[in-house]
Amino acid sequence: MTSGSADEPIYATEGLVDVLLERAAGRAPEKETVSLSVTPAGELPDLDFPPETPVFTHFYLPTAGGSVSAVFGVDLGTPPGQTAGRFVSHPDGRFEPTQTDDFHVSLFVAVPPWTRDSIAVFDRDSTQRELALLDVEPPEDALES
Template identity: 50%
Template sequence: MPDDTTAPGDEHLSGAEPTPDRTTDGETVDSDSGSEVEVEGERRRIHVTRGLVDLLLDMAEDAEPSSMNLVLAPTPAGEFDAELGLDPETPVLTHFYMAEAGQSVSAVFGMDLGTPAGRGRARFLTHPQGPLELTERDDLAAVVLLAVPPWERRTLAAFDRAGRKLELAVVDAEPPREELD
């Protein structure tokens, strides 16, 4: 339920205050004590490459005061050249798709042609004015990476579509090179 200090439409999906959590490279990312989503007895961890995180945060800073909403796509860990220490099928977020791609067709036919089929089960959103929580106004996906100023790794968090914080693991590896046939 929103309180009297919440602007209309900015109702938070979760209300817990964040506390520090660690990424795989030892950096701290805000997280709350209920951040783990139990999936068949395991903690749910979202993997993302350091390069993608750095690029998204730079783009968010450049776009401020406007918000961003990008579709993110993963690459299976087994496709990386380096050994990541993950199950080969584990998705690692490596790419994004610009929201403008295919927008004119989407406006006419209501279909998202800017995102390849089978991709885009994750989103990157920014809240230039805060909060570091999903709101009812946000576009949701299975996984949402959300950033707020000052656009640093410590102000980036991962959520599921219900607004529960997930563990964010930053992977220090380059995604495989893609070539056009």
């Protein structure tokens, strides 16, 4: 799924953003990097969006598959082709993508004080996009589909 045109917002659930901000605060002063996945809006309750609209709903724990990754250099914790975005924290306060960030179609960047006002989303060209938070809960089996 793509992030759409630059005029369209990037949608994410409030719950996902809150968990990402908590993880970033807990890891500071170290950086946090997390792969993010989307759920089509048609699979989410009470949304009046086109059904194919991507909504960021889940993340993959960076430690999953860690022992195999350490030995073979292959990231087995994240299913291939299933991440449409990446979250990175910048404890140094730099509120923009950096050259060391692992770019995806959408890159979420958060800085202290780790509030909803201190997170932004950028596209592959490092252009900031509108982040629209949705108060919806994804279905529990969303990752299995």
